[in-house]
Amino acid sequence: MAGERILIIDDELSMREFLTILLSQDGYRVEAVDSAEEGLERLEARWPALVLTDMNLPGMNGIAFLEEAKSRAVRAGKNVQIVVVTAFGTTESAIEAMKLGAANYVLKPFNNDELRLVVRRALGQSALEAENTRLRKELQERYHFGNLVGSSPPMGKVYELIRRVMNTPISCMIIGESGTGKEMVARAIHFSGDRADKPFVPINCGAIPENLVESELFGHKKGSFTGAVRDKDGLFKAADGGTLFLDEINSLPLPAQVKLLRALNERRFTPVGSVHEVSVNVRVIAASNADMEEAVQSGAFREDLFYRLNVVQIKVPTLRDRAEDIPDLCHHFVQKFSEQYGRSVVGFAPDAMRLVQGWHFPGNVRELRNLVERAVALCPGSFIQPEDLPEAIRLTSPPDELLTKEEDIPDDGLDLDALLAAVEKKWLRKAVDKADGNRTQAAKLLKMTFRSFRYRLAKYGLDPS
Numbered sequence: 001m002a003g004e005r006i007l008i009i010d011d012e013l014s015m016r017e018f019l020t021i022l023l024s025q026d027g028y029r030v031e032a033v034d035s036a037e038e039g040l041e042r043l044e045a046r047w048p049a050l051v052l053t054d055m056n057l058p059g060m061n062g063i064a065f066l067e068e069a070k071s072r073a074v075r076a077g078k079n080v081q082i083v084v085v086t087a088f089g090t091t092e093s094a095i096e097a098m099k100l101g102a103a104n105y106v107l108k109p110f111n112n113d114e115l116r117l118v119v120r121r122a123l124g125q126s127a128l129e130a131e132n133t134r135l136r137k138e139l140q141e142r143y144h145f146g147n148l149v150g151s152s153p154p155m156g157k158v159y160e161l162i163r164r165v166m167n168t169p170i171s172c173m174i175i176g177e178s179g180t181g182k183e184m185v186a187r188a189i190h191f192s193g194d195r196a197d198k199p200f201v202p203i204n205c206g207a208i209p210e211n212l213v214e215s216e217l218f219g220h221k222k223g224s225f226t227g228a229v230r231d232k233d234g235l236f237k238a239a240d241g242g243t244l245f246l247d248e249i250n251s252l253p254l255p256a257q258v259k260l261l262r263a264l265n266e267r268r269f270t271p272v273g274s275v276h277e278v279s280v281n282v283r284v285i286a287a288s289n290a291d292m293e294e295a296v297q298s299g300a301f302r303e304d305l306f307y308r309l310n311v312v313q314i315k316v317p318t319l320r321d322r323a324e325d326i327p328d329l330c331h332h333f334v335q336k337f338s339e340q341y342g343r344s345v346v347g348f349a350p351d352a353m354r355l356v357q358g359w360h361f362p363g364n365v366r367e368l369r370n371l372v373e374r375a376v377a378l379c380p381g382s383f384i385q386p387e388d389l390p391e392a393i394r395l396t397s398p399p400d401e402l403l404t405k406e407e408d409i410p411d412d413g414l415d416l417d418a419l420l421a422a423v424e425k426k427w428l429r430k431a432v433d434k435a436d437g438n439r440t441q442a443a444k445l446l447k448m449t450f451r452s453f454r455y456r457l458a459k460y461g462l463d464p465s
Contacts, residue, residue: 004123005047006029006031006048007030007033007042007048007050008053009034009052010032010085016032016034019032022112035057035058035059036053036059037059039051039069043072043080044076047078047080048080050080051083052083053083054086055085055094056086062093062097066082067100070100081122082101082103083102083103083104083106083118083122084097085107085108086107087107094107103125104118147187148181148184150322150328152324152325154321155317161314162188162189162314165189166190167193171264171284171308172186172309172311173249173286173287173288173312173314174288174314174316175313176317177316177318178289179365180319180365181316183247183287186287190243195242195283198239198243200239201243202247203235203245203247205246205247205249205251213256214255214272215272216235217235217236217256219233220274221272221273221274224271225273234271239280241282242282242283246286247287248289249288250288250300250301261302264305267279267281292310319365319367320361326356326357327357329369330356330368333369333373333376334347337376337377345379346382346383347382347383348384349383349384349385351386352375352383352385352389355389356393362461371393374388375389395415395419395422421460425460429462432457439457
């Protein structure tokens with residue numbers, strides 16, 4: 001920790017000079033003053049990492065300085081360690097200083113090596129506290145809505161619901177298309193609330209073999225089934241005190257649904273093969289890109305579990321429904337991947353941004369993220385150009401612009417089939433959105449038969465079934 005700034009406060013010139021020489025030899029940058037009042041002025045002018053102050057000072061004494069310095073440091077958001085120097089036989093005042101926040105104390109006359117050790121330890125504590133502060137800030141920046149980029153009205157509704165539920169244990173159901181950022185919403189709820197220092201445990205229910213779901217969630221005892229060679233804590237136990245995020249909850253088998261409902265209602269469960277219950281304090285957030293009410297009606301999902309999970313429902317908008325957020329999202333991802341790949345890309349050229357804004361993004365924010373990552377990796381300059389974008393976007397994004405402008409066919413020609421296909425896909429999607437997913441009504445809006453409408457959806461890969 002050589003190179004750290006140390007401020008010395010002592011009214012004896014000889015002691016100031018001695019300490020300055022001693023600590024400077026260890027590589028510290030040392031400044032010395034003769035009063036607590038001047039020490040406070042120097043503090044706020046340029047905060048040091050450590051203050052070494054005598055207890056017996058003219059005017060303001062060491063205890064008063066300690067209290068005032070700590071108070072100012074809190075107000076300024078600074079981290080400064082204070083070591084007090086006191087005469088032998090006055091350890092009571094040193095103990096009082098420790099109670100008020102001093103990092104340590106040194107008794108006069110002191111041993112040089114002892115003083116060096118106390119200073120090193122105090123600076124080590126300072127570095128640790130600074131790192132903890134940095135990590136807490138990074139955690140807040142990362143999840144306190146930091147990765148939920150966008151200021152559109154649909155996202156404003158999401159933020160408001162997060163604020164309302166984040167400090168409660170209430171169960172939430174997050175609904176949205178694939179790639180909209182449902183897990184990011186769950187993380188924002190957890191890391192913005194009063195469980196932020198507890199575990200956040202995500203699990204994709206659709207990725208677990210059906211015969212292992214209960215074991216994964218609730219754990220098992222050794223020998224309870226073939227392959228259970230040791231006791232295992234489940235994810236509920238791992239999330240104790242924190243949040244369990246169940247993605248693709250619609251994929252959960254019915255037997256596991258029964259056990260999950262009981263765990264939610266009673267806050268306890270029995271591991272597979274055990275006769276003893278385990279109590280936990282877990283907040284459950286579920287998510288699905290499927291129509292959960294339809295799953296309930298078809299019998300694929302228990303109605304009582306659905307209502308238990310769906311106490312608060314948060315609908316994450318598609319990127320199509322918040323297209324005004326695309327420039328902000330692009331900027332966010334450009335910064336992220338430029339730093340990650342060591343590139344100097346700073347943004348999108350206007351033509352490239354128009355192409356991106358004209359794309360419909362069936363994969364939502366995840367697709368945009370991947371697009372920007374690819375563009376940053378391929379871009380040779382500071383601004384992403386149209387040629388850095390995927391061919392599909394270059395071919396099919398301009399139709400609105402081409403249709404609203406009176407212009408000749410470009411010298412290098414245009415792909416009419418791609419242009420017409422893009423226009424057709426645009427209006428198919430708009431009709432489905434306007435009809436709230438009712439394809440029969442969507443077909444009527446476009447003045448076509450349901451069979452023809454269904455054919456076109458399948459042709460462009462837009463048919464969810």
